[in-house]
Amino acid sequence: MANIASAGVAPLWRWLGHQLAHPEGGGGVLVGRAMSLANRAPYRLAIGALRPAQRDRVLEIGFGPGAGIAALAECVPGGHVAGIEGSPAMLRLAASRNRGAVAGGQVELREGDFRALPWAGASFDGVLAVNVAYFFDAGGAAASEIRRVLKPGGRAVLYVTDRSTMARWPFAGADTHRTYDAAGLRRLLVEGGFRDADIRVVAHRLPFGVEGLVAVARAA
Template sequence: MQNNQQHQHLNIVDSLLMQMFGRPKGILGRLGGFILARTKRDFTQWVINLLEVQPDDKVLEVGFGPGVGIEILAATVSRGYIAGVDYSKEMVKQARVRNAKAIETGLVALQYGSVEKLPFADDTFDKALAINSMQVWSDAMAGLLEIWRVMDVGGKIALGFTSHSGQSSTGLSEMLTAAGFTETHLVETDQGFCVLATK
């Protein structure tokens, strides 16, 4: 009986955490977005630095959350383009508010959608990133194959995970290689890790 109650309690906690941070929605999603925006900025900046984003790059962020990464990218990219896809309508709303000026000028476009069906043409982006996102994709390999498809030859991808993400670095390089990427390497920090690769 007690085990069953503990199991039910864990399921409720998992469900709440998923609503706040995994695929945020509703009031919990809004709260989760504010928490993520405050706690993830330094790590997001670190991942973007690893990508060596240039002013004329076309950059894709998958699972942009409250839009902090998009905001950082918009300060670097002046002649390129930044696109974002997120599976949470609540996060799309928050990120659009956070990046309203850059959206108005046409530098940034953010939309609701899934990594498994990206709404972009082949060979569109020079850089792509996903931070604390891949672990909630419904099909990680399909997502990586889609990112590979929309990236230009020579483009770089960064998959970043904070220490709280629950994601292990084991097997990620092999997944990227299986999706067609090359030159994969792992970079670690006290806040988490990032796997980088090239198309």
């Protein structure tokens, strides 16, 4: 009976994994709203590590429902916040949440591919990616694009949940999630063009036994 029950639940976990990778439809909207709650602590850690200045230009990769965009906009009242997202459903949610900042020109949100960012090189003082690197391409193009659009001296901050925690979550299968330990997260950034000496990875203990990793990489 246990095996039958597990078999019945497996498609639900696969559905959730795919929705986290690319939210769509009504289910994607529900998942996106849940992401806003689950990502509160990761965003605090990641934005704290990014330390954006008031006039900085910052970019968020995979902004989901837009909570991080809103937080970044508060940090850079004299600057500019850009974001790129692959899910039209999340773009609509984020645009609604940040309607005033978008209308005022402080925030710019685009739908697109992380592997081909639609901005010129050296455009940003900081780049943020929270719980998104699981969906980066294995060829390293997304990480290389992050390095390309950073100004010299700019910082990229990536937050991921450590592989040891992800292994307990049945929705985070290899068909949807690329998981990391500290060494793997560092390797992703090195392969993207950051110098190893300019990368720092710090582990954090979050509620419910979650191990988080925050990587800060400075562009030479």
